[in-house]
Amino acid sequence: MCAPYAVNLGVTLTVLSESCDDPAALVVPSSPVGAHTDLDAVRAFAAQCDVVTFDHEHVPQHILRALVDDGVRVHPGPDALANAQDKLVMRARLTQLGIPCPPWAAVDSIDQVEQFATEHGWPVVLKTPRGGYDGKGVLLAKSVAEASDWVDRLSGGEQLLIEQAVPFRRELAVLVARSPSGQAAVWPVVHTVQTDGICTEVIAPAADLDEELAGRLTRDALTIAAELGVTGVMAVEVFQIDDADGNSAYVVNELAMRPHNSGHWTMDGSVTSQFEQHLRAVLDLPLGDTRARSRWTVMGNVLGGDYPELYPTYRHLMARDPGLKIHMYGKDVRPGRKIGHVNVYGDDLLALRERAQHATDYLQGVITE
Amino acid sequence: MCAPYAVNLGVTLTVLSESCDDPAALVVPSSPVGAHTDLDAVRAFAAQCDVVTFDHEHVPQHILRALVDDGVRVHPGPDALANAQDKLVMRARLTQLGIPCPPWAAVDSIDQVEQFATEHGWPVVLKTPRGGYDGKGVLLAKSVAEASDWVDRLSGGEQLLIEQAVPFRRELAVLVARSPSGQAAVWPVVHTVQTDGICTEVIAPAADLDEELAGRLTRDALTIAAELGVTGVMAVEVFQIDDADGNSAYVVNELAMRPHNSGHWTMDGSVTSQFEQHLRAVLDLPLGDTRARSRWTVMGNVLGGDYPELYPTYRHLMARDPGLKIHMYGKDVRPGRKIGHVNVYGDDLLALRERAQHATDYLQGVITE
Numbered sequence: 001m002c003a004p005y006a007v008n009l010g011v012t013l014t015v016l017s018e019s020c021d022d023p024a025a026l027v028v029p030s031s032p033v034g035a036h037t038d039l040d041a042v043r044a045f046a047a048q049c050d051v052v053t054f055d056h057e058h059v060p061q062h063i064l065r066a067l068v069d070d071g072v073r074v075h076p077g078p079d080a081l082a083n084a085q086d087k088l089v090m091r092a093r094l095t096q097l098g099i100p101c102p103p104w105a106a107v108d109s110i111d112q113v114e115q116f117a118t119e120h121g122w123p124v125v126l127k128t129p130r131g132g133y134d135g136k137g138v139l140l141a142k143s144v145a146e147a148s149d150w151v152d153r154l155s156g157g158e159q160l161l162i163e164q165a166v167p168f169r170r171e172l173a174v175l176v177a178r179s180p181s182g183q184a185a186v187w188p189v190v191h192t193v194q195t196d197g198i199c200t201e202v203i204a205p206a207a208d209l210d211e212e213l214a215g216r217l218t219r220d221a222l223t224i225a226a227e228l229g230v231t232g233v234m235a236v237e238v239f240q241i242d243d244a245d246g247n248s249a250y251v252v253n254e255l256a257m258r259p260h261n262s263g264h265w266t267m268d269g270s271v272t273s274q275f276e277q278h279l280r281a282v283l284d285l286p287l288g289d290t291r292a293r294s295r296w297t298v299m300g301n302v303l304g305g306d307y308p309e310l311y312p313t314y315r316h317l318m319a320r321d322p323g324l325k326i327h328m329y330g331k332d333v334r335p336g337r338k339i340g341h342v343n344v345y346g347d348d349l350l351a352l353r354e355r356a357q358h359a360t361d362y363l364q365g366v367i368t369e
Numbered sequence: 370m371c372a373p374y375a376v377n378l379g380v381t382l383t384v385l386s387e388s389c390d391d392p393a394a395l396v397v398p399s400s401p402v403g404a405h406t407d408l409d410a411v412r413a414f415a416a417q418c419d420v421v422t423f424d425h426e427h428v429p430q431h432i433l434r435a436l437v438d439d440g441v442r443v444h445p446g447p448d449a450l451a452n453a454q455d456k457l458v459m460r461a462r463l464t465q466l467g468i469p470c471p472p473w474a475a476v477d478s479i480d481q482v483e484q485f486a487t488e489h490g491w492p493v494v495l496k497t498p499r500g501g502y503d504g505k506g507v508l509l510a511k512s513v514a515e516a517s518d519w520v521d522r523l524s525g526g527e528q529l530l531i532e533q534a535v536p537f538r539r540e541l542a543v544l545v546a547r548s549p550s551g552q553a554a555v556w557p558v559v560h561t562v563q564t565d566g567i568c569t570e571v572i573a574p575a576a577d578l579d580e581e582l583a584g585r586l587t588r589d590a591l592t593i594a595a596e597l598g599v600t601g602v603m604a605v606e607v608f609q610i611d612d613a614d615g616n617s618a619y620v621v622n623e624l625a626m627r628p629h630n631s632g633h634w635t636m637d638g639s640v641t642s643q644f645e646q647h648l649r650a651v652l653d654l655p656l657g658d659t660r661a662r663s664r665w666t667v668m669g670n671v672l673g674g675d676y677p678e679l680y681p682t683y684r685h686l687m688a689r690d691p692g693l694k695i696h697m698y699g700k701d702v703r704p705g706r707k708i709g710h711v712n713v714y715g716d717d718l719l720a721l722r723e724r725a726q727h728a729t730d731y732l733q734g735v736i737t738e
Binding site: 003004008009025026027271287289293310314318319323326329340 | 378
């Protein structure tokens with residue numbers, strides 16, 4: 001999704017693709033095939049680039065560090081990226097910075113799980129430190145019995161992250177971009193609506209959000225970006241909670257160091273899209289205006305459903321809603337997979353949510369009219 | 370410039386390019402090299418496509434008709450395109466439809482030129498019926514002596530288009546999209562500011578434009594699109610004049626049957642960009658909303674200047690104006706060549722014009738701060 005913005009800016013992309021029918025390879029002329037875990041392949045690829053960046057966080061640290069040693073400009077760099085690759089690293093660092101987190105610990109035995117639950121109550125949340133996304137790698141355990149399966153599977157030296165299952169009002173996200181020169185820009189705080197652990201809708205800006213809370217969250221995101229040395233776009237996902245005194249507060253749930261689903265609304269809803277901003281940031285160009293262009297923008301995720309053929313649905317959707325902005329990713333349709341999104345913007349939030357919901361339901365085959 | 374919108378819609382483009390470093394070839398993975406005047410090359414290319422369209426009007430009629438005979442969906446089709454390829458065909462057809470044109474005639478001798486000038490006054494405008502653009506192929510002749518050079522160069526059977534040099538207030542353009550099913554959509558009428566015969570600035574919508582005149586112009590554009598069987602995007606360029614009674618009126622200057630410079634403002638200024646709309650139209654998908662997103666959008670053309678290297682200027686421009694939307698085309702810089710454009714939008718037209726002017730002056734090397 002950076003490609004359209006690279007075209008406009010005259011920036012030439014080259015993509016190391018998993019296969020020649022990778023969605024990125026379908027739209028970027030230069031897209032050599034190679035694995036992001038293959039040092040030689042990544043190194044040969046990076047030698048062609050002025051700057052290297054990522055569309056996921058899974059490039060191993062030893063490869064990132066080898067590139068840096070080769071003199072390649074890698075954004076975000078390995079030290080920053082470690083916080084998005086390993087949730088235990090992230091929790092330790094955020095806690096050190098005084099950023100609100102849920103109560104957490106590193107555990108490797110069922111005794112430690114039980115001790116944590118005794119202190120913070122059941123259920124608890126168990127997370128594999130690495131590789132999870134969209135609810136994968138996360139277990140809500142209501143008892144020792146439910147937790148023991150994951151603990152038993154640990155190999156020597158492996159740990160799990162355990163967290164209190166924080167009762168929250170809703171999930172929010174704030175997106176920040178930071179350049180190697182240290183310039184940073186933040187978009188308005190958004191509300192991310194989750195269904196079965198997957199984000200299905202984003203409302204920008206979050207409705208009825210206390211200004212003081214939004215300000216604090218924005219400042220914390222800037223602090224994280226600066227202290228972790230983040231370059232490029234980072235999403236900070238948080239739970240909005242009520243604190244012990246009943247006041248509105250938040251705890252950080254996850255960090256993502258790349259353009260993120262919670263920022264797809266910016267493609268049609270902000271002066272500067274997160275994808276243009278990511279390019280500007282990693283190239284160390286001055287950042288663009290992050291203001292919203294409309295009172296409200298609603299993004300709806302299209303998940304793979306029963307309709308493998310999307311194009312017949314275009315005819316109906318475009319005729320029903322000429323203002324609907326459709327973004328499809330060229331991915332194979334698999335049930336539950338994010339294969340596209342839609343954006344709508346305007347003044348009437350309820351109407352916008354209905355339009356986004358209708359469009360995604362229709363593309364997913366949930367409704368047929 | 371269609372490529373970014375094709376990416377979003379999941380439409381796969383393939384481009385027949387003049388060379389492998391053609392700007393389109395740099396951003397579209399499938400871009401075989403071949404001449405648009407080579408029947409075999411065009412035919413082999415078209416066999417791979419569901420729909421064929423153009424980014425210029427110069428594909429010869431015999432090639433277009435061969436494709437249609439092969440069963441290829443060609444949009445716009447040869448009958449429509451003939452009106453954009455040959456200004457004499459266009460003038461005859463528009464006159465037949467009752468669309469306002471300047472007084473005109475087809476001439477092939479200096480006697481005919483003199484006769485026309487006696488009737489309509491000097492100066493006269495001479496145009497080669499085919500192949501002109503950006504002021505090329507157009508001569509403002511103030512005397513028989515000035516006109517005779519062009520007339521003398523005519524080969525047997527060739528004619529020139531002669532037109533009255535209409536005194537005009539300003540140039541306007543209206544952009545219309547029409548699909549094979551006959552759906553049509555029009556953007557707001559814009560003011561195109563010309564410098565030395567080249568469009569340098571577009572103001573959308575045109576300021577202080579009489580609503581009745583705008584309505585008439587819009588209806589005429591829709592009539593032209595329907596009667597000529599246009600498919601895809603068409604620009605109608607007109608001169609705003611005062612008629613014999615001193616009332617505001619217009620005469621058509623040119624037709625362009627493709628996304629057009631006068632519509633570049635839509636990329637950031639309208640719900641639907643002309644490039645997305647062109648794809649939707651030629652694919653016979655329902656058309657998108659053509660409303661403006663801001664009170665004003667100003668587009669400034671970047672012409673090749675003294676700065677062959679554009680990227681150092683990005684640093685200054687992006688820092689000075691974070692809301693500036695930059696679109697560069699990946700073309701080699703040649704003096705006077707359109708190599709990119711910028712868009713700005715907002716409520717204060719004077720400020721927007723200053724911002725666009727500064728950005729283009731800076732990119733062109735006219736100013737250095």
